Amino acid sequence: MKTALTVIQILSAVLLMIVILLQPSKGNGLQGLVTGSSDTFYSKNKTKTKESFLIKLTVFFAIVFVGSVILINAL
16 A cells, blocks of 8 residues: 555655656746736636646646645654
8 A cells, every 4th residue: 555655655756856847937027127028818718728628637736636645744
């Protein structure tokens, strides 16, 4: 049981890192100060975009990782 939980923990940690690295950065840095930023229809409605899918995957893998850590320590 503990071995399976350890494997789940390692897999979820690796997948969590990959999903986090795939996400685009949210800040524009100094470019936003010079050019200004405008909100478009696309930027306001990100419910069905790749970014929202990656955010949901991040939350899922984080929950799996934390759950496996708690279960391993409880055993």
